[in-house]
Amino acid sequence: MVRAAVCTAVGSPLEITDIDLPEPGAGQVRVKLVAAGVCHSDLSLTNGTMRLPLPAVLGHEGAGTVVSVGEGVTHVAPGDGVVLNWAPSCGSCHACSLGEVWLCANALAGAGNVHAKRSSDRSDLHPGLNVAAFAEETVVAANTVLPVPDGVPLTDAALLGCAVLTGYGAIHHSAQVKEGETVAVYGVGGVGLATIQAARIAGASKIIAVDVSPEKEELARRAGATDYVVASETTAREIRGLTGKQGVDVAVECVGRAVTIRTAWESTRRGGRTTVVGIGGKDQQVTFNALEIFHWGRTLSGCVYGNSNPEQDLPVLAEHVRAGRLDLSALVTEHISLDGIPAAFDNMVAGKGGRALVVF
Numbered sequence: 001m002v003r004a005a006v007c008t009a010v011g012s013p014l015e016i017t018d019i020d021l022p023e024p025g026a027g028q029v030r031v032k033l034v035a036a037g038v039c040h041s042d043l044s045l046t047n048g049t050m051r052l053p054l055p056a057v058l059g060h061e062g063a064g065t066v067v068s069v070g071e072g073v074t075h076v077a078p079g080d081g082v083v084l085n086w087a088p089s090c091g092s093c094h095a096c097s098l099g100e101v102w103l104c105a106n107a108l109a110g111a112g113n114v115h116a117k118r119s120s121d122r123s124d125l126h127p128g129l130n131v132a133a134f135a136e137e138t139v140v141a142a143n144t145v146l147p148v149p150d151g152v153p154l155t156d157a158a159l160l161g162c163a164v165l166t167g168y169g170a171i172h173h174s175a176q177v178k179e180g181e182t183v184a185v186y187g188v189g190g191v192g193l194a195t196i197q198a199a200r201i202a203g204a205s206k207i208i209a210v211d212v213s214p215e216k217e218e219l220a221r222r223a224g225a226t227d228y229v230v231a232s233e234t235t236a237r238e239i240r241g242l243t244g245k246q247g248v249d250v251a252v253e254c255v256g257r258a259v260t261i262r263t264a265w266e267s268t269r270r271g272g273r274t275t276v277v278g279i280g281g282k283d284q285q286v287t288f289n290a291l292e293i294f295h296w297g298r299t300l301s302g303c304v305y306g307n308s309n310p311e312q313d314l315p316v317l318a319e320h321v322r323a324g325r326l327d328l329s330a331l332v333t334e335h336i337s338l339d340g341i342p343a344a345f346d347n348m349v350a351g352k353g354g355r356a357l358v359v360f
């Protein structure tokens, strides 16, 4: 029996309760969590923006230690430190055959998924995004478990599993920021802060952080932002003012709202690139007129999981951590217990803080 945070239904408060896990079967691994980040996607599952089968154990940004492995698992052994990959690729669908593993058609199909049971009534619980990391322990399919590279503390490693792969990938894979380019980052949460750090690592000459809250300026500047803009109706104009009237080369939107996507696009130069990382709802309509699409010659791209291949990217990220370029602990603004997750959700809705990290 272990404690876990369970989403019972859309719109209901999270339930912190005891669950029972099965022993790992063939191709499965049991992991004792060390830390798990509270990501906006967890909130999106509870408020219905994203839909998955419920009730479910939430949490998808985790790291921990292998407790035991089932038959046929050879890439990790008990005692190993691991990062959880919530979107394992199948290797055989069309996207995977193109090497675009972040778009794997089967990433959330739940192949090999392990269902825990609520201890009180023995009811079945889905693993929210494959890995069910808001629990003291979890049993997962072996392909969701990646060894933690040397030199990365396990507590920090949790963030690699979602926020950092996403933010780093937005800059390096999706927008492909080159040295000397100017970048605007919209939304200074966990992913936004990782994006700012990635832009710094890429050698961006100017990094403009944008957020509705004036209180995040210090956090943004510590991550590498050179300028800070409190979001308003004049944000795009302010950004043009900071870039010789041109607009930035690259905008990364980490919010997922129509108005922010539109502003991000407007704040880029002619020919600029906008990458949308934020996950918005179906009610968020972004509009463009035909003439402006032609005139500005800009690009607007979606970005899933940072367009990353976790197996290839984790060693690269670890190298940045070891060299001191990537500061994972700087993304965390709060260390909490499982019981603190509902309050962390409230803070996200209110736009407060960076990443809240559950430490077990």
Ligand SMILES: [Zn+2]
Binding pocket: 039, 040, 041, 042, 060, 061, 162, 163
């Ligand atoms: Zn996430």
Ligand SMILES: [Zn+2]
Binding pocket: 089, 090, 091, 092, 093, 094, 095, 096, 103, 104, 105, 106, 107
């Ligand atoms: Zn696939």
